[in-house]
Amino acid sequence: MANKGKQRLDKILAHMGLGTRKEIKKLIKEKRVRVNGEIAKDPGLQVWPSQDRIEVDGEKIEYREFIYLMMNKPQGVLSATEDHIQEVVTDLLEPEHLIFHPFPVGRLDKDTEGLLLLTNDGQLAHQLLSPKKHVPKTYYATIQGVVTEEDIDRFREGIVLDDGYQTLPSELKILTSGPQSEIKLTIYEGKFHQVKRMFEAVGKKVTYLKRIAMGPLILDEDLEPGEYRELTEEERKLLKGE
Numbered sequence: 001m002a003n004k005g006k007q008r009l010d011k012i013l014a015h016m017g018l019g020t021r022k023e024i025k026k027l028i029k030e031k032r033v034r035v036n037g038e039i040a041k042d043p044g045l046q047v048w049p050s051q052d053r054i055e056v057d058g059e060k061i062e063y064r065e066f067i068y069l070m071m072n073k074p075q076g077v078l079s080a081t082e083d084h085i086q087e088v089v090t091d092l093l094e095p096e097h098l099i100f101h102p103f104p105v106g107r108l109d110k111d112t113e114g115l116l117l118l119t120n121d122g123q124l125a126h127q128l129l130s131p132k133k134h135v136p137k138t139y140y141a142t143i144q145g146v147v148t149e150e151d152i153d154r155f156r157e158g159i160v161l162d163d164g165y166q167t168l169p170s171e172l173k174i175l176t177s178g179p180q181s182e183i184k185l186t187i188y189e190g191k192f193h194q195v196k197r198m199f200e201a202v203g204k205k206v207t208y209l210k211r212i213a214m215g216p217l218i219l220d221e222d223l224e225p226g227e228y229r230e231l232t233e234e235e236r237k238l239l240k241g242e
């Protein structure tokens with residue numbers, strides 16, 4: 001919910017997860033809601049959500065506008081908020097978080113796992129996705145084929161993809177090398193299927209892909225695929241550069 005100054009009391013309470021508009025109307029009728037100490041009588045009362053003190057049954061309602069969630073996206077789920085047929089990442093969220101209408105910041109392919117930030121903070125999302133900001137994204141991948149020192153050099157110089165686009169310099173690290181190699185790769189842009197296409201350009205195939213970091217945010221390894229948690233205050237500040 002954008003901060004548009006004063007808002008209807010029932011709308012604020014619905015946003016904070018206190019029930020449907022109808023249920024909230026009932027709460028107000030039962031004299032269970034106070035604004036700045038006074039019993040509220042009108043669901044349409046205009047209130048400053050961040051300044052006025054709102055209480056329900058004597059408990060102060062902590063207003064907040066934004067939500068920031070770190071998800072370990074599982075394979076098989078789309079990075080979207082709705083789809084007619086397939087499961088989307090917001091299907092994995094609890095109602096208490098869904099009421100904030102979070103959306104995924106950028107996309108991971110359906111078969112990619114790992115770090116996905118979901119928020120309703122459009123400004124932050126814009127900053128993280130802006131091509132001008134070159135926010136680093138680090139991936140762990142398994143590769144069919146032997147990844148070589150030459151690949152490291154080519155990735156460092158920037159390689160030409162199938163559509164002729166030359167990638168920015170990226171940092172490739174070989175973890176294990178063999179017919180199935182394991183690597184870490186940090187890229188500073190986010191073209192469609194970028195990691196897969198970079199390896200295709202050097203004649204290799206990504207067989208498993210997991211994002212492990214984005215900007216200052218590192219995937220919490222305690223999160224199983226499909227699990228998520230709110231960012232800590234420290235993570236939130238780091239991300240916003242505060």
Ligand code: URA
Binds near residue numbers: 107109192195197
């Ligand atoms: N690169 C890819 O190829 N896929 C992703 O999901 C993310 C980066």
